Amino acid sequence: MLTFVGLGLYSAKDITVRGFEAVKSADIVYFEEYTSSLGGCDRLTLEEVFGRKIYPLSREEIENEPEKILLHATSYNVLLLTGGDPMIATTHVDLRLRAYDRGIRTNIIHAPSIFTVVPGITGLSSYKFGKTATISFPYRDKAESISDLPYDTIKQNRSHGLHTLLLLDITHERQMTIKDALEILETLETRHGEGLMKDLIFVGIARAGSEDMVVKAGGMKTLMEFDFGTPLHVLVAVGDLHFMEEEALCKFAGLERDL
Amino acid sequence: MLTFVGLGLYSAKDITVRGFEAVKSADIVYFEEYTSSLGGCDRLTLEEVFGRKIYPLSREEIENEPEKILLHATSYNVLLLTGGDPMIATTHVDLRLRAYDRGIRTNIIHAPSIFTVVPGITGLSSYKFGKTATISFPYRDKAESISDLPYDTIKQNRSHGLHTLLLLDITHERQMTIKDALEILETLETRHGEGLMKDLIFVGIARAGSEDMVVKAGGMKTLMEFDFGTPLHVLVAVGDLHFMEEEALCKFAGLERDL
Structure with a gap:
């Protein structure tokens, strides 16, 4: 049996009680920390808090050598820990499919994910998020290698x-900061010249789910000058605001705007 | 201080360890079970598992008489439990804003939400979900009172x-079943006559996160005839499928299709 268990966003306490019990009873526990980084603790902390040996796994080990894990899972109760919710990464969906093909039972123990936590923190309605995009570092830092995808996604969502x-x-x-991300969007704006970013409100969130989380809303320039501190960072490009969403951004994310 | 704590989707063990500790140390614990129903347990079970008194709150009590809760939160460490993630419901965002206005500190302890769990269970990519819609019971069961919103949302998402x-x-x-929901969509299809539902694949999920969860993918007719058992039910209208998503629907949701 192969059980995928999410660790949530920040500390060893963001796992569910069900997940914690599964960790205690599993035969072998792996920790895959590359598809989603846990903000506030590492494998050794998890070993200490959970009181058991936890084996590290790289993304490459799952993607290129899944047979080792699957072989264990045919005879043992194997558990794979990962930051956030365990099924956001395609890598894990692929591993689950391979397990299915070998007749290995799989189980998922969910956890808070950035997809749910961001609406909660910002007060933006979960119902009003469109498609998600990832902003990637440009290949060899060259502006011309920057993908249009985030720009196109924001534009499409915003039109609705x-x-x-x-x-x-x-x-x-490297972990991308909000400033890095906004510079990439600025480059895309220059490339497209459509003025999409001009009146756009962004919300930057640093260290979501931690005690020293920072949430700040404003235009591109405001957020570029704002000190969010260390990663992990995440960003929202805001669409049309319901009055309660606007109130939440003003009160919980320091948005300065005449209401 | 007012702390919003999510219970996750199904049992008393779907709360995070952090949430469980907060329940134990709070002065007053409320449970609001109307904006999001917990599938596998009720308030009395929670009292037993958490080993403490938990006070029920109706949605109306939060919306119409928030002062009682806020008054307690000015002097005591008050906790509000709710199914899923605590900040999905607008009711709770509104209460958090009211707390802010009274200078009461608020805190959110997140939990697995249907928004994250559904992609995980189905193998559909979180990145490829568009806007969410709710299918509501028609007012007085009259077909002409059915809102176009779910139809328009599916159409818009599908076009992308x-x-x-x-x-x-x-x-x-009453809790709406997948069959109820599909009948409503069928009525909308008749009203619009655009053939949107004709080739659409749906995924129905019953009792997400429980031991006896059921997941089934197929066309409207297939799912209408399928026995999903008791609620809670939820539904996905599928867009374009990446080959790994299609493989996951075939293997984990019994989709019958020539690959």
Whole structure:
């Protein structure tokens, strides 16, 4: 049996009680920390809090050598821990499909995910988010290699009055900041010249779910000058605002606007 | 201080460890079970599992008499439990804003939500969901009172290749089933005559997150004839399928289709 367990967003306490019990009773516990980074703790902290050995797994080990995990899961009760909700990453969906093909039972124990937490923190309605986009670091830092996808997604969602959740790239070397992301969007604005970003309100969220979370709403320029502190960062491009959403942005995210 | 704590989707064990600790240390614990129903347990079960008194609150008590809760929260550490993630319901955003106006500190402890769990269960990519819609019971059961909103939302999302999460109405008397929802969509199809539902794949999910969860994908007719068992039910209208999403629907949701 292979059980996928989400750790939620920040600390070892963001796992559900059901997930915690599963960790205690599993034969083998793996931790895959590359598709989604846990903000406030690492594998050793998890070992200490959960009181058991936890084996690290790289994304490559899951993608290129899944047989090792699957072989274990045919005879043992194997558990795979991951930040956020365990089924957001395609890598894990793929592993679940491979397990199915080998007749291995799978189970999912869900956890809070950035997809749900961001509307909650900002007060923006979950019903009014359109398609999500990821902002990636440009290949070899070249402006011409920047993908149009985030720009096109914001434009499409905005034309329907919808908000866009913008996830920021995490690589082995670097975690993208809100400033990095806004600079990339600025480059895309220059490329397109459509003025899409001109009156756009953004909400930046740093260290979602932690004690020192920071949430700040404003135009591109305001957020570029704002000090969000260390990653993880995430960004929302705001669509049409219901009055209660606007009130929430003013009160919980310091939006300065005449109501 | 007023802390909003999500209970997740099904049992008393779907709360996070952080949430569980907050319940134990709070002065007063309320449970609001009307904006989002917890599938597998009620207030008395929660009292037993959490080992403390939990006071019921109706949606009306929060919306019409928030002062009682806020008065308590000025002097005590008050906690409000709710199914799913605590900040999906506008009612709770409104209460948080009122607390802010009175200078009461608020805190959110997130939990797994249907918005995240549905992509995970179905294998449909979180990135490819468009706007969400709710299917409501028609006023006095009259077909002409059925809102066009779910139809228009599916149509708009589908035109961009996106999936639509369809939440089903819960009233004091009745919980909408997948069959009820599909009948409403069929009535809308007759009204519009655009053939939108003709080739549409739906995924029905019953009792998400429980041991006896049922997930079934297929056309409208297939799902109408399928026995999903008791609520809670939820529905997805599928957009364009990536091959891995299609594989997941075939393997985990019994979609019959030539690949």
